[in-house]
Amino acid sequence: MPKHSRAAIEVKDLIYPLFLKDGAGIREEVPSMQNIFRFSPDTVVQEVQEIARYGIKNVLLFGVSDKKDREGTSAYEKNGAVSNAVRNLKRKFPGLVVATDICLCAYTSHGHCGIIRPGENTIAHKPTLEALSRMALSLASAGADYVAPSAMAKGQVSAIRKALDAHGFKGTKIMGYSAKFASNFYGPFRDAAGSAPAFGNRSAYQLGFSDSTAAIKEIACDIKEGADIVMVKPALAYLDIIKEAKSRFRSAILAAYNVSGEYAFVKHGAQRGYWDERKMVFEIMTSIKRAGADLIITYHAKDIAQWLKKP
Ligand code: PBG
Numbered sequence: 001m002p003k004h005s006r007a008a009i010e011v012k013d014l015i016y017p018l019f020l021k022d023g024a025g026i027r028e029e030v031p032s033m034q035n036i037f038r039f040s041p042d043t044v045v046q047e048v049q050e051i052a053r054y055g056i057k058n059v060l061l062f063g064v065s066d067k068k069d070r071e072g073t074s075a076y077e078k079n080g081a082v083s084n085a086v087r088n089l090k091r092k093f094p095g096l097v098v099a100t101d102i103c104l105c106a107y108t109s110h111g112h113c114g115i116i117r118p119g120e121n122t123i124a125h126k127p128t129l130e131a132l133s134r135m136a137l138s139l140a141s142a143g144a145d146y147v148a149p150s151a152m153a154k155g156q157v158s159a160i161r162k163a164l165d166a167h168g169f170k171g172t173k174i175m176g177y178s179a180k181f182a183s184n185f186y187g188p189f190r191d192a193a194g195s196a197p198a199f200g201n202r203s204a205y206q207l208g209f210s211d212s213t214a215a216i217k218e219i220a221c222d223i224k225e226g227a228d229i230v231m232v233k234p235a236l237a238y239l240d241i242i243k244e245a246k247s248r249f250r251s252a253i254l255a256a257y258n259v260s261g262e263y264a265f266v267k268h269g270a271q272r273g274y275w276d277e278r279k280m281v282f283e284i285m286t287s288i289k290r291a292g293a294d295l296i297i298t299y300h301a302k303d304i305a306q307w308l309k310k311p
Helices: 042-051 081-092 125-142 156-166 184-193 211-223 238-249 259-270 277-291 301-309
Strands: 016-020 027-029 037-039 058-063 097-102 148-150 171-178 229-233 252-259 295-298
Touching: 016 042, 016 081, 016 301, 037 042, 042 081, 042 252, 042 301, 058 184, 081 097, 097 125, 125 156, 148 156, 148 238, 148 295, 156 171, 156 211, 171 211, 171 238, 184 259, 211 229, 211 238, 238 252, 238 259, 252 277, 252 301, 259 277, 277 295, 277 301, 295 301
Parallel strands: 016 037, 016 058, 016 295, 058 097, 097 148, 148 171, 171 229, 229 252, 252 295
Antiparallel strands: 027 037
């Protein structure tokens, strides 16, 4: 294949994120993310029907919850919005690859990604791993093909792998948010998922953005712990990390997360007429793929899939 065409984006490279909340008949736009909606487990089926028509085969589900408590217990509720959505989607679209985010930040009253004991302000490691494993088990039993731990808790991939294997879910795969930077680009997502931390920030567990050594170490670690896919997040300001990860870990499947802030940039500029949205999106996607990403998680996926159908 000629070299220059290697970075051409294809619909099979894309993973479409979807936000889920309890209830029925819901389709509400996220104020900070034009054209991205929160769905209930019934309406998400219509949305997936549409994206499946455009050829999208992979989705990543996030929960949005108003039932928050200190320990984020609704994260592993049997009939939570994400579990119910997984069941509906796998029943209706057996060939769809469904991944679910595994993190407590949308379910804890303090908005942090792990468990914080009363009177403390740091994450308690062991109970956090237990809660994440419980959440992974609950979503695996609903039928998720992949669970995607994003709490950046040390050892989360191996803890979840062990729990899955012990409970008969050897076939459930893991996509690790391996190199997840403490980034300013997550702003709109925290609005979408209602997951902004009530105090402090995530720099104790997410990576500092100047630290490329730690990023590569985290990826190596996740591969060793049994991750089936590893990820760099965000994408655009971290193309060097994507490139380095791809060259060091040739046989790993590498995903890049083109996050909410990156999406909002493009949308706002396009709306003001600063650039052509479609051309901008293709340039960005090509650069992420050219850097070495095998898969791209992006809110643009639905538009891209449609554009690819009608060039
Ligand atoms: C949960 C999580 C976040 C994102 C994905 N999973 C938010 C965060 O870490 O604050 C961000 C995705 C995006 O910005 O699109 N931990």
